[in-house]
Amino acid sequence: MSNERGTLYLVATPIGNLGDMSARAIETLKKVDLIAAEDTRHSAPLLRHFSIATTTTSFHEHNEAEKVGQLVDRLRAGEDIALISDAGTPLVNDPGYRLVRAARDDGLRVVAVPGPCAAIAALSVSGLPTDEFVFAGFPPPRREARRRWFQERANERRTQIFYESPHRIVESLEDMAAVYGGDRAVAVARELTKRYETVLDGPLVAVVERVRDDPNQQKGEFVVLLRGREKREDEMPDEAVRTLEILASELPPRQAAALASQITGLAKNRLYRWLVNSGSGSSS
Numbered sequence: 001m002s003n004e005r006g007t008l009y010l011v012a013t014p015i016g017n018l019g020d021m022s023a024r025a026i027e028t029l030k031k032v033d034l035i036a037a038e039d040t041r042h043s044a045p046l047l048r049h050f051s052i053a054t055t056t057t058s059f060h061e062h063n064e065a066e067k068v069g070q071l072v073d074r075l076r077a078g079e080d081i082a083l084i085s086d087a088g089t090p091l092v093n094d095p096g097y098r099l100v101r102a103a104r105d106d107g108l109r110v111v112a113v114p115g116p117c118a119a120i121a122a123l124s125v126s127g128l129p130t131d132e133f134v135f136a137g138f139p140p141p142r143r144e145a146r147r148r149w150f151q152e153r154a155n156e157r158r159t160q161i162f163y164e165s166p167h168r169i170v171e172s173l174e175d176m177a178a179v180y181g182g183d184r185a186v187a188v189a190r191e192l193t194k195r196y197e198t199v200l201d202g203p204l205v206a207v208v209e210r211v212r213d214d215p216n217q218q219k220g221e222f223v224v225l226l227r228g229r230e231k232r233e234d235e236m237p238d239e240a241v242r243t244l245e246i247l248a249s250e251l252p253p254r255q256a257a258a259l260a261s262q263i264t265g266l267a268k269n270r271l272y273r274w275l276v277n278s279g280s281g282s283s284s
């Protein structure tokens, strides 16, 4: 039985190097009935380069809500549609989530044509742990909100991946050093797959200085990767810290430590010392 409903293809495109366009991406973009592109003018040279003559329509964050319905109707009517963004993998910090959600809710077929993604390319070359990681997108543009945002991630143990613009790369790295400490390992991947590709890595204090001192290192596109917070051997377990903090907000330190000791099985003195040194506790 032939499937009369269309398929939505999510097609990754290069993040700078046209050689990274996959054969399957070209083939898919040629055969579909319509290409929904984040910016049709931006994608025109890419499509021309690969002799892709398929009709395009714009699909960006400002018209996504109204376009979703139209595109789903066309898929239902049997047209195949490919979604591309300006660069890399659609939906990764780019529009498309609502369209995929709506297509899936409708039982339509959604197919990935995978390829370049700046976050993953940067992670693979960073030299930072790759077993667990968190992609956090762009930090807020304003300093105060950005510091708070970094602060909220201060206890993250996994490698964190951020995107950052050239206008804010220095400020953002400075804020990271202020929040996470200058010793924390960082990698800054710039202009990946392009002529001036560089990857700087080392402790935050050193990398901030290198980027601040060299205007060339402030140009282009950036992915910033931060090593997760490491646990010291003598560190208090997270669960004990939570228990202590709750008890200490209501009780004097000695009593809080005694109760926490019964709950966690850890030594009362160790818990008491931690409380006193951390400055947590009730003000009474």
Ligand code: SAM
Residues within 6 Å of the ligand: 015, 016, 085, 087, 088, 089, 090, 091, 092, 093, 094, 116, 117, 118, 119, 162, 163, 164, 165, 189, 190, 191, 192, 193, 194, 221, 222, 223
């Ligand atoms: N969907 C894209 C992807 O799969 O990577 C990301 C889109 S996001 C709007 C654009 C940001 O990705 C840039 O501002 C930059 O932070 C990062 N980026 C894109 N291309 C890059 C490259 N060649 N080198 C480093 N970072 C890049």
